[in-house]
Amino acid sequence: MDNTLGLLKGQIVRSKKGRDEGKVFVISEVIDKDYLFLVDGKLRKLDRPKKKKVKHLYIYNSFIDLDVKDLNDSYIRKKLLPYS
Template sequence: MLLNKLSIGQVVKALSGREQGRLFFIVEVVDHEYVLISDGKTRKLGKPKLKKVKHLKIYDFISEEAKQMIISKQNNTDAFLRAQLTKLDQRI
């Protein structure tokens, strides 16, 4: 279904739940129905949120910097994710 469109570091917006209206990065693609998302603030990389793909608005933007930091699991990634999403929130 959408699995081939989803990638680590891709920006998504939650359409339902407590996170409704907030931007996140995809941290991991679990299967065709679920992904793990993180924003570095309420959902940190250490404990990302499992979310159904149908409850997300998927943007075409993939941050290569965020993707590399998520894959390499560097320590300061949460602060970096927050900063990137703040910049993107103003543009989207």
């Protein structure tokens, strides 16, 4: 999959290229057909997401609910813990 057609906000992904190779992220926003904003709650927080190409990611079929009332970085870290 080299485009964002089937990807949704809250979906879990893992980086396969770059300095962050092997790290697990959650999609915070779909920018266009090639790029996403990713957060992990630790190094890439909600206020400073990472812009990454879809072709550099492994896509999981798991989701995290990002529509909670008090969304913060701690919540994201706890939800991503089983995937690390």
